[in-house]
Amino acid sequence: MRGRALKLSGSRRLVGDLMRFSIRVPRVTVQRQMNLGPLLKARMALQSRPSWTVLFLKGYALLSLETPELRRAYVKLPRPQLYEYPGSLASIAHERELDGERVVLLSLIKTPERRPIAELAALVEAARTRPIMEVKEFRRALKIARLPGPIRWLLMWLGLNLGRQRGRHFGTFQLSVYSGLGAESLNPLTPLTTIFNYGPIDDQGTVTVRIHYDHRVMDGANVARALERFESILNGDIAAEVASLAETTGVAGAAVSGAA
Known part of the structure; x- marks a missing residue:
């Protein structure tokens, strides 16, 4: 049977470039089954519920704030070393449609640990719904995708191996x-x-959570302890913030009712 050749789109070239560098990372996985009953209960009390993506994002950012290893990266310039960031910068994968093709693009949120859940929800929603070329990270990535392969690979290698630039761009x-x-x-x-x-x-709030990590930066025991702490943060700090949203909504609703 004779098929047809399909030209690689810019987004597919980007995915290929990411995989080119990702497969070189000695990655290991640790998982934990969590019971997020307290967080589930707090979330169910809201009429307008933040997505689980946003809740996990804020929780992981808080976890990273108290776990320095999660803010470190293995870089090769000016020599092989670990580079530690003062805060987190989250990279979130979104499925969007571009020129009739479903594509995956990455948006960035700086210091999510400092942002309220409502603000994080708005930023994630904007990346999911705004026109693709209005999102800075999407526009920049698609512009780079038009460059010849060797130039793209050099830019990505430099970006991943210069500590400050790595966090900023990736x-x-x-x-x-x-x-x-x-x-x-x-x-x-x-x-x-x-x-x-x-x-x-x-x-019941039961879920399996996985952290896939670069073994050059940390070890499995660190990640296992981090997952245990992650569960505590989700059921503690994040559940409390969600509960405060429910209280704020209730107070606002009562004020509107009284004014009426």
Whole structure:
């Protein structure tokens, strides 16, 4: 049978470039089954509920704030070393449609640990819905995708191996999930130090959470302890912030009712 040749789109070239560098990272996975009952209960009390993506994002940023290893990266310039960032910069994968093709593009959120959940939700929603060329990271990535391969690879190698530039252009950690589609990725790839994901969340709040990490930067015991702490943060700080949203909404609703 004779098929047809399809030209690689800019987004497919970008994915290929990321995989080119991701497969060189000695990545290991640690997972933990969590019970997020307290967070689930707090979220269910809201009429307008923040996405699980936003809640996990804020929780992981808080985890990274108290776990320096999650803010470190292995870089090769000016010599092989670890570079530690003062805060996090989250890289989030979004599926968008471009020229009739479903593509994956990455947006960045600086210091998510300092932002309220409502602000994070607005930033994530903007990356999901705004015209693609109005999102700075999308526009820049698609512009680079038009360059010849050797130039793209050189720029990416330099960006990943210069500590300050790496965080600025690629982020310090990545979040990529399919749980909304009832599926989960077992072996996601990224050139970053960590990428985390989670599976579908059942009615009791039980969910499997995974951190996939660069073994040059940290060891499995560190990640196992971090996952335990991650569960505590989600059921503690994040659940408390969600509960405060419910209280604020209730007070605002009562004020409107009284004014009427």
